Amino acid sequence: MNTSRSAHASAAAATSSSSRRSNHWKYEVFLSFGDDTRTNFTEHLSIALSDARINTFGDNQLRREENIQSELDGEIEGSRIAVVVFSRRYAESGCCLRELSKIMRCLEDQEGKVVCPIFYDVDPSQVRKQSGSFGEAFRKHVKDEDPHEVKQWRRDLMSCADLSGRNLKTTADGREGVFIQNVVGDIIALTKTRDLQTSQSTTRLEYLPPSARVLLLFFFFYWNMAFIGGRSPCFPNSLVSTFSFSFFSFFLSFFSFSL
Structure with missing residues (x-):
């Protein structure tokens, strides 16, 4: 216009x-x-x-x-x-x-x-x-x-x-x-x-109830720390750190949760 x-x-x-x-x-x-x-x-x-x-x-x-x-x-x-x-x-x-x-x-x-x-x-x-x-x-x-x-x-x-x-x-x-x-x-x-x-x-999950957001948060950190702690030897350390950071950034921006 x-x-x-x-x-x-x-x-x-x-x-x-x-x-x-x-x-x-x-x-x-x-x-x-x-x-x-x-x-x-x-x-x-x-x-x-x-x-x-x-x-x-x-x-x-x-x-x-x-x-x-x-x-x-x-x-x-x-x-x-x-x-x-x-x-x-x-x-x-x-x-x-x-x-x-x-x-x-x-x-x-x-x-x-x-x-x-x-x-x-x-x-x-x-x-x-x-x-x-x-x-x-x-x-x-x-x-x-x-x-x-x-x-x-x-x-x-x-x-x-x-x-x-x-x-x-x-x-x-x-x-x-x-x-x-x-x-x-x-x-x-x-x-x-x-x-x-x-x-x-x-596409964000803002409509989820707080309890579901907390559960997602728990699973994310448990799975993510498993990578960081080296308990998943299938991936090289450089790939793990890069993927971990990228996924963390994606999680914060995509889920937009508020506790």
């Missing part, structure tokens, strides 16, 4: 703290968008993601009789990639801005969360600075909404606009079909990267 920071950097930032929650994702992608792209660009993007077998959530899937905001929050938490489609009328909706704030909190709190902004018919600077149509929308919000919430919306727009994303005006000469293909390709690449990291992490 093409802006100041890579989407992989935002993913890495999300995994930097061990205190953050790990997740079993319900969806690969959550789409956040305004009503002005619901039946055109976002619908086309959603279809393309579905064709690529990427499990995607859009708010048209909500059951309207329920608490929509509460359900939206749950679906945002359950999606590992949030794609935010910034359009001219996105900031007019307080619901969209609350949705964005929830997305940005999840980026801070959830391990492995990725946020990908899409600049459909607005420039990133308009989102970052709340100018143009975003400025007009915020002049209304200042009058009608809680001032603390409005300040948070501004901060979240700035933070999201600084993440790596795609801008229709500067991608594929503005051709929407090619642009959508590029976005889908980016998301596929991200899901494969995250799948690889997940598969690597699950």
Whole structure:
């Protein structure tokens, strides 16, 4: 993706703290968008993601009789990639801005969360600075909404606009079909990267109970000291010492146990 920071950097930032929650994702992608792209660009993007077998959530899937905001929050938490489609009328909706704030909190709190902004018919600077149509929308919000919430919306727009994303005006000469293909390709690449990291992490035995880890540790040191003590004359001393050190290093890095 093409802006100041890579989407992989935002993913890495999300995994930097061990205190953050790990997740079993319900969806690969959550789409956040305004009503002005619901039946055109976002619908086309959603279809393309579905064709690529990427499990995607859009708010048209909500059951309207329920608490929509509460359900939206749950679906945002359950999606590992949030794609935010910034359009001219996105900031007019307080619901969209609350949705964005929830997305940005999840980026801070959830391990492995990725946020990908899409600049459909607005420039990133308009989102970052709340100018143009975003400025007009915020002049209304200042009058009608809680001032603390409005300040948070501004901060979240700035933070999201600084993440790596795609801008229709500067991608594929503005051709929407090619642009959508590029976005889908980016998301596929991200899901494969995250799948690889997940598969690597699950090969460790961190899920073993402490008693099993202690037992493994005992057998490792008993077997390893047998080599060091010379009770296995089948191997030359140089090979034994090299193998012993290598296996010890492998054990520490692979098993990652904590007593």
